[in-house]
Amino acid sequence: MTESGKPSQPANVNEYTSSHIQVLEGHEAIRRRPGMYIGSTGERGLHQLVYEVVSYAVDEHLAGHADAIDVTITADGGVRVADNGRGLPVEVEEPTGKSGIERELTELSFGSKPRTGYGVSGGLSGLGLCVVNALSSRLTVEVRRDGYRWTQEYEKGTPITALTRHEETSEHGTAIAFLPDADIFETTRYSFATLSERLQELAFLNGGLAVSLTDERPERPVRYHHADGLRAYVAHLNPYPPSLVHSPAIGFESENEDQTIFVQVAMQWNTWPLRELRSFANSTRTHEGGAHEQGFRTALTDLVNDYARRQRHLPADDEDITAEAAHEGLTAVVSVKLARPVFEGSTRTRLSNPEADAYVQKVVREHLTDWLDHNPNEAAAIIRHILNSSTGRGKE
Structure with a gap:
């Protein structure tokens, strides 16, 4: 692709x-x-x-x-x-x-x-x-x-x-x-x-x-007509620049070796407490989420903790940043295109493919880590925002 x-x-x-x-x-x-x-x-x-x-x-x-x-x-x-x-x-x-x-x-x-x-x-x-x-x-x-x-x-x-x-x-x-x-x-x-x-x-x-x-x-x-794809989508969902923790939106994509799954992700943190994650499979909105959403959430929480500790923003003896805090103020779009999608229910609102979970995790870990390493000022602002979020740490 x-x-x-x-x-x-x-x-x-x-x-x-x-x-x-x-x-x-x-x-x-x-x-x-x-x-x-x-x-x-x-x-x-x-x-x-x-x-x-x-x-x-x-x-x-x-x-x-x-x-x-x-x-x-x-x-x-x-x-x-x-x-x-x-x-x-x-x-x-x-x-x-x-x-x-x-x-x-x-x-x-x-x-x-x-x-x-x-x-x-x-x-x-x-x-x-x-x-x-x-x-x-x-x-x-x-x-x-x-x-x-x-x-x-x-x-x-x-x-x-x-x-x-x-x-x-x-x-x-x-x-x-x-x-x-x-x-x-x-x-x-x-x-x-x-x-x-x-x-x-x-x-x-x-x-x-x-x-x-x-x-x-x-x-x-x-x-x-949006040549910038999902990053333009996130910008559309975040119409108030003063509330942005970083700009522009983060965007990356990847396809597996067998060309059976293609992943696109765009994301941006805001200072407001609301969060929005929109997921799609073969351009169909998966309102109930599923494997691709789970893979994104899991990878993001783990990665934020790893990066915060590696950069000493989070002391070694402090509790992990919770998933709730990591997603505080986050607007994200996750889109997967699969050769053989499996949906739950006739309304096709939840994706079941386990390979979507695994591959989205892999893509997010690799590409988001690379982005954070190459954008240290924006990365520091994101981690500060997460650590200072109203949800705090140690809560589920």
């Missing part, structure tokens, strides 16, 4: 074909049990539809084939998501007689993306587009690929037109426009603020990716 979290060896466009899609079950199962796939039929589930389509586009970015995603809340209350990636496959596969587009949008498929060279995959890992289609009263897909523009229309997960080839084009990418089914969702009104927050978050997590959001109800455009 590169500095922005992209795999170091992008997948070849010819490796992404219809043959990589495996069938599990049809769209009727999704319409009968939508909560199993998107968590709820309320506002959270409604917005999850957008996130699933956007996740497909982010995967194209991570594979090295897209650098822009444009999201539009359309005047009729639907959503359109467009990217400049490779475009969904259009060739027909035997014996199904279906195009890659139709299979992706109508069959619950698992494993299509990982088998095409995606090092990681967000969303429902290959299920997202089918789920969105099944829960939409109508959906239109437009693909630019293989020298032409292609379109197809669906209603409630079922194709109502054949895949149609249009004019020649040298462009490439996929655009999906959908209208959520009012018979399924408690509300079909999208929140600009909710979508804006998540899209900005994705721009922070995927440095180099430009994400835009436009609301046609009336028009209200925003665009996010």
